[in-house]
Each structure stands twice: as C-alpha cells, then as structure tokens.
Amino acid sequence: MRTLLEVDNVSVSFDGFKAVDNLSFTIGYNELQAIIGPNGAGKTTFMDIITGQTKPDSGNILWGEKSTNLNKKNETEIALLGIGRKFQKPTVFENKTLIENLILSQKKNRNPFNVLFQRNSEHEINSIIKILKDINLFNIKEKRAGEISHGQKQWLEIGMLLTQNPKLLLVDEPAAGMTPNERNQTVQILKKLSKSSSIIVVEHDMEFVRNLNCRVTVLNEGSILSSGSIDFVSQNDEVIEVYLGR
C-alpha cells in the first residue's frame, strides 16, 4: 500500500514531561486506522503534531507521494495540503441549516466581493448532496444545526470537513456522548468515508473500535504498546493491564 502519512520517531515533551515518546506510525491512502489509549496517553497531542498545532522536539512527519516534510509548515499550510481535523467538541453554526453550514465551509473563494455573487455549480451542489447522504443527514438538510442531536452535530462537523476534500481526516473521539444507535451509525459513516480518504480515529471506547474493524494502535504514556487487529492487540498483556488491570 502506498504511504500517505509517515510519522517517524517523533517525541514531544512539555516542561520535561514526555507526552509523546519516540512514536512511529504510518497510514496509507484510503485507509482507516484507530488509535486507542487511556486518558493522558498522548492521543490528542499526537493529532496536534500532525496538524502543526504542536511542533515535535525530534523526528519527522512526512506527507504524500513526495514525502514532503511537515515539520516546518504552519497549521494553515498543513490544512491546505489536505489534512482535516474534527475536534472533540463540535462547533457548528447553530442558527444555520445543515446546508448553509456546508456551503459556508465549502472550499471556494473567500474574498467578500466574490462571495457576494457566489453561486454553486451543479457539480458543487451534487457534491454537497453526496456529503449529506454520506453523513446520514440528507433527510433533515433544511433543519437548523441547533435543533439536531449531539451525535448528528458530530456528523455535520465531519461533513463540513469533507467539503474541503481532505486526503486525511483526523477524528478525535467521535463517539463521545453518542447514543448506542448513533455510535453504530458513526461506525458505518467512517467506514464509508474511508473508501475515498484516509481516516485516523482516536477513541477510548473499545467496543466502538472493534466495530470499525481496522488496524488499531494502542498508546500509553506517549508510546506504542501494541499495533495490529483489535483481536491481536487485546491479547497483549500490557494492553490488558492498562485497560483492565486497574
């Protein structure tokens, strides 16, 4: 499989405390992977490193066919390369309909004078419709974002990322606060999306990750305990200790 992103021996410490320690990780095109680990394991920090919010103390982050080094790029440049990130707390525009939210996030000219006369081509409309269907919100597309459930807001936020046509999606704890039914749908949505882009899901819910049925990397105290299928990692003694031992 061709490699889309390679994180190579990266370390970060905050005031001497190693939040991420010699971590290496790769993901290919259109691949779905999960990262799990207890609170404070360094999952969010790991995402911060990829998106440029946090600079690594050592190690490299390489992107795409040409292995572009991301270490020296800022957040905006990295976002423009095609890395989209969903934060833990959904922030959608509550007063706007789902469609308006998606149109707002669309990847188009943002100059005010241009926006004043901006219309959507048929192609662009179709791609918004496709996104609405992919995130299971097509039927309520005219609803205001403030009226939908927490889980649906999470999907809308994913949809807003998708309008940017990202090559890699970073999704931080998507299932937090969701009903069991919404969790199942989220699994389906992520699987569907991984057909056309790569996705890294951070989650600490084991059951959710099991349903994703993908490669899993277990993080603890900043370093990798184990990596492989969910069945494989859950037989690892250290993993069992971290998750069940205490």
Add this chain to the structure above:
Amino acid sequence: MINKIKDPLSQHLLIFVITMFLFTILVTFLSEPYGINLISTSFVKVLGKTLCLCIAAVAMDVVWGYCGILSLGHFAFFGLGGYMIGMWLMYERTELIVLNSINEQQLPLTPSELKEAIGNQIFGVVGGKEIPNIWIFADNIYMQLLLVVLVPGLLAFIFGWLAFRSRVTGVYLSILTQAMTLALSLYLFQNDSGLRGNNGLSGLQNIPHIEGLGQPSISIWFFWFSSIALLLTLFIFKFILNSKFGSVITAVRDNETRLRFFGYNVESYKLFIFVLTAIITGLAGAIYYPQAGIINPAEIAPIASIYLAVWVAIGGRGNLYGAILGASSVSLLSSWFTGGNAPNIPLGFYTIEWVNWWTVFLGIGFVLITIFSKNGLIGFLNNIFIKIK
C-alpha cells in the same frame, strides 16, 4: 434548491413594496398640492423624515442585528451626509440671492467679489467671511453628492480598519464608536470648524432653482424620494443578506473564531458591512436634512446613535421590517409627545408633562419589550399572527 437558500424576492418584500406604494399614493392624495388638502405640509415632512430614519435603522440592523457589531456611532454618518448636501444647498442658494440683489444694481461682480459676498452671508454668524477650504466643491452639486458618499464612507473605512484590525469587539467597540461621534460633534461645535459651529447649516428646505415650486410640492417630492430610497435600501440589503455573503456575516455574529478557522478573513467582512451601512446611512441623512431644513452638531451627539440602536432593539433585531417598525413608531411617537401635542395629565398634586416624561415612558417601554419579547415588536406581532393561524 441549494443555490437559492432563500428566495431573494420573498413574499414579505413584495407585500412591503405594495404597502409602501399604497401609503405613498395615499399621502399624496391627502396632501395640499396634489390632493384634497387634508394633511399639512409639515406633517408630510415629518413622514418623509421618518422614512429616512427608517433607512438609517435598517442599516443599523444590518451592522448590529446581522453582523453583530453594536455601532453606537452610525448617526455621525447620517449627520455627515446631511452636512455634505447642506453645503451645496446653502452655497448655491446664497449665490443665487447675492446674484439677484446685484442684478438690481446692474453692476456685475468679479468672481472674488462674489465669493466674498457669499462668504459674508454664510459665515457672518461665526465672525468670518473667508470661505473655508472644505467648501471648495460647494458650488458643484455633483461633487457634493459624491462627498455625501465619500465622507461617511471614508470615515467608516478608516475607523473600521483600525478597530477591526486590532480585533476590538463587543462593548469596547461600542464605546469607541461613541467616542467617534462625540469627537466629531464637539469638533463641529467649534466656530472655526468651517461648518458654522453651533449654528450649523440652515435654510436647507429652500432647494435652489426649484424654490418656485413652493414648500408643499417640494415636501411631496422629497417624501416620494425618501420612500423610493427606503425601498432601494431594502432591496440592496435583502440581496446581500440572502446571498452567501449574508450567511457569512451572521456567522461572524454567531462565532467569528470558528469562521476564521474556515479561512474567512472576518475583518474584511466586518469592514465591508461597516462601510456600506455608513454610506447608506449618510445618503439617508442627505435626504433627511433638506426636509428638516437645518442641521447642527447637536444632531450627532452620542445620544442620537444610541436612539438608533434603541429603535432597532424595540422593533426587533435581526429583522429589517422590525427595524422599520421600531424606527417609525418610536420616532413618530417621540415627535408627538415632545412636540407639545400630547395632552398633559394633571394629577392634582403633580402634572405629567409629556415633554419631560416621554423619555421615561420610552425607557420603560424599552425595558418591557426587551424583557417580554426577545425579538421586539415584530417578534410580538409574528407570535400573534401564528396564534391567529
């Protein structure tokens, strides 16, 4: 379906256009020069002026209700528009008067003698006769009309650029806009400001070259003019608000940080709206003051801009018809109560004189409306409509 988020020419707008049209016809029909002489010329002027205030309120609603910038300085732009057109009106009329009086003596004036005579007439009250440099274009209506747009626009641009770029928001911005209008007003109060100090510009109701028509006709003309201007204002803002641009500015109001994450330059959107609303407010002022007849620095005292915000809040923020309802009802009531028309209420031990008590009454009304109807009068009416249906 997705392209047309909302229909720009919505039903409401159509209803409003028709209502305005009928109202304008009705007033014309009741007027002295073109109808059955049931309403006075001064009342026609009150109505025309009210329409101009509605334009300012609509602009205020766009900048505050939709874009979330509580500007408490927009009346400065209104006044500046008035001053700019007032300069031409006063200069041109004085020139005509001077030339007329000379004709009788059969002695042609040199240009500099003419200038001096005009200067004497206009600036005598502030002890000068030199025509200040800012009056350089005053004899040219096209230039002065251009200034009606440019002066408020430029002031708004410079102020907005400095304020938004430094990320001044919320109450700090409101205070800054109050300071702006206060500073401008204090400056104009000075006799050497070049705009006749506290005397202001007067005689503006006498429109040069068409004075012969008489005030009754002119007042109707201006009333029509104000009415068309209000409709045009609504069209422009409805177009903007219904476009994607409108969606962006309400997003600025709701969560500008999030919008920045999407790569929107929030400051340039704010600046666009601030400047555009300033220009429209200035134009409204330019139609208002020829009907009022006089403009002086007291007009742009800080309280005037606060009133503008109060009208919008009472009418219903975030709804252009609400702004019109608030501005028209409150300003009409206000001129009724303070104009000495309202009967005083004798309580025996004390007499309620409306001239003094109106502001208290307005204040209480403001508090009650904001407490009981989040969306102002228009929200209240909407609720009633929904209940009837």
